[in-house]
Amino acid sequence: xxxxxxxxxxxxxxxxxxxxxxxxxxxxxxxxxxxxxxxxxxxxxxxxxxxxxxxxxxxxxxxxxxxxxxxxxxxxxxxxxxxxxxxxxxxxxxxxxxxxxxxxxxxxxxxxxxxxxxxxxxxxxxxxxxxxxxxxxxxxxxxxxxxxxxxxxxxxxxxxxxxxxxxxxxxxxxxxxxxxxxxxxxxxxxxxxxxxxxx
Amino acid sequence: xxxxxxxxxxxxxxxxxxxxxxxxxxxxxxxxxxxxxxxxxxxxxxxxxxxxxxxxxxxxxxxxxxxxxxxxxxxxxxxxxxxxxxxxxxxxxxxxxxxxxxxxxxxxxxxxxxxxxxxxxxxxxxxxxxxxxxxxxxxxxxxxxxxxxxxxxxxxxxxxxxxxxxxxxxxxxxxxxxxxxxxxxxxxxxxxxxxxxxx
DNA sequence: GTCTATACTCTGATAGAC
DNA sequence: GTCTATCAGAGTATAGAC
Numbered sequence: 001x002x003x004x005x006x007x008x009x010x011x012x013x014x015x016x017x018x019x020x021x022x023x024x025x026x027x028x029x030x031x032x033x034x035x036x037x038x039x040x041x042x043x044x045x046x047x048x049x050x051x052x053x054x055x056x057x058x059x060x061x062x063x064x065x066x067x068x069x070x071x072x073x074x075x076x077x078x079x080x081x082x083x084x085x086x087x088x089x090x091x092x093x094x095x096x097x098x099x100x101x102x103x104x105x106x107x108x109x110x111x112x113x114x115x116x117x118x119x120x121x122x123x124x125x126x127x128x129x130x131x132x133x134x135x136x137x138x139x140x141x142x143x144x145x146x147x148x149x150x151x152x153x154x155x156x157x158x159x160x161x162x163x164x165x166x167x168x169x170x171x172x173x174x175x176x177x178x179x180x181x182x183x184x185x186x187x188x189x190x191x192x193x194x195x196x197x198x199x
Numbered sequence: 200x201x202x203x204x205x206x207x208x209x210x211x212x213x214x215x216x217x218x219x220x221x222x223x224x225x226x227x228x229x230x231x232x233x234x235x236x237x238x239x240x241x242x243x244x245x246x247x248x249x250x251x252x253x254x255x256x257x258x259x260x261x262x263x264x265x266x267x268x269x270x271x272x273x274x275x276x277x278x279x280x281x282x283x284x285x286x287x288x289x290x291x292x293x294x295x296x297x298x299x300x301x302x303x304x305x306x307x308x309x310x311x312x313x314x315x316x317x318x319x320x321x322x323x324x325x326x327x328x329x330x331x332x333x334x335x336x337x338x339x340x341x342x343x344x345x346x347x348x349x350x351x352x353x354x355x356x357x358x359x360x361x362x363x364x365x366x367x368x369x370x371x372x373x374x375x376x377x378x379x380x381x382x383x384x385x386x387x388x389x390x391x392x393x394x395x396x397x398x
Numbered sequence: 399g400t401c402t403a404t405a406c407t408c409t410g411a412t413a414g415a416c
Numbered sequence: 417g418t419c420t421a422t423c424a425g426a427g428t429a430t431a432g433a434c
Contacts, residue, residue: 002417003417006417006418020307020308021223021308022221022223022224022304022308023224024220024221024223024224025221025222025223025308027408027409027410028409028410028411029409029410037418037419038418038419038420039409039410039411040411040412040413040418040419040420041417041418041419042410043410043411043412044417044418045417047411048410048411049409049410049411098307101303101304101306101307104300104303104304104361104362105221105300105303105304105307107300107361107362107364107365108219108297108300108304108361109219109220109221109224111364114364114365115364115368118364118365118368118369119368123369125369125370142394144391145387146370147366147370147380148383148384148387148391151355151358151359151362151366152355152388152391154358154362155354155355155357155358155359155362156350156351156354156355158354158358159350159353159354159357159358160350160354162303162306162307163303163306163350163353163354165306165310165313165314165317166306166313166317167346167350169314169317169318170317170322170324171324171345171346181346184347185347188344188347189351192343192347192351192395193395195341195394195395195396195397196391196392196394196395197394198394201399202399205399205400226426226427226428227427227428227429228427228428236400236401237400237401237402238427238428238429239400239401239402239429239430239431240399240400240401241429242428242429242430243399243400244399246429247428247429248427248428248429
């Protein structure tokens with residue numbers, strides 16, 4: 001098998017194992033098995049467990065913020081931005097439902113590792129705040145601080161993914177029902193937010 | 200030193216280390232150091248690392264849901280309940296800001312361990328749904344499903360605690376400013392929700 | 399109950415043949 | 417590039433003295 005394929009297979013396997021077990025919980029042996037290769041090869045390609053983790057994490061983290069940034073600077077009204085960001089987030093996370101817990105876990109056990117990716121993202125909430133102030137002044141929405149609006153929206157989008165077992169149990173949903181619940185949240189969240197910021 | 204004191208000191212130290220490092224990341228040596236005792240004593244009191252973790256986790260998990268349950272069955276209108284639950288949650292978590300990440304982490308790496316505590320909690324959202332339907336029928340609030348309202352509220356309360364490094368960086372807050380931000384969220388969340396469910 | 403010393407296991411990492 | 421075999425270190429757990 002050629003080099004590139006092997007490397008990609010390792011990364012794929014590593015991503016799955018690290019995401020479900022975390023850095024400390026993951027075993028190089030398990031990653032090797034999952035990739036259908038040998039433990040020694042992992043070190044041949046990535047030198048150490050930590051470097052392999054870094055490779056996985058940078059890939060994941062690198063995809064987190066660009067979408068957000070794109071929305072913030074887009075030429076859209078607040079309502080359209082809200083509509084857009086909720087859809088993008090739910091779709092993105094829905095395709096990789098364990099990413100949020102993985103990120104939060106890394107964020108808490110290893111904050112330094114994370115900071116550079118946040119900085120690289122170059123998200124500037126100032127433009128959003130200005131837009132909010134503008135639209136509020138014109139009576140299109142009520143006034144609200146960007147740091148509350150953004151956090152509220154993202155919280156509502158992400159939370160059901162890592163609290164899944166709790167929610168599913170408390171509301172007695174089976175897997176299928178939970179899938180439907182997640183889908184229903186798209187319009188629910190948008191509706192919830194728009195009603196809240198209406199004048 | 201007497202038995203009880205030592206056991207409590209071990210539990211305290213174990214709680215701190217497990218919460219910041221997770222089950223796999225924690226070291227028995229570190230727990231022993233933190234407790235000011237010897238590694239062997241940990242095993243004398245708790246037999247194994249896993250049993251020690253279980254002791255810590257059951258204590259933490261056992262305190263999570265009772266508050267929520269109490270609010271659900273209280274004799275209060277929806278608006279008062281919302282007001283109440285936000286305050287209770289923010290206060291409770293504020294005193295132990297790393298609990299949410301710890302729980303989410305355990306929840307994802309070891310779901311089985313969690314399920315029994317959820318079941319024990321005996322939270323019944325049916326009563327809340329009935330109350331919502333009632334108040335909506337009387338035109339006091341708009342209609343909304345309990346599984347959206349509850350998840351939205353809790354998400355907004357908890358999220359800032361485990362996303363702290365991200366939020367703090369994106370909005371360029373220092374530690375003091377972040378403390379003020381967390382405090383300001385109490386009234387912001389209540390306001391945000393009440394405006395959203397107004398008729 | 400508490401300690402020191404040590405046994406044992408697991409696992410990340412390397413050496414070296416092919 | 418890929419494998420088998422092995423090392424070295426870390427970390428949990430136990431034995432046994434006090």
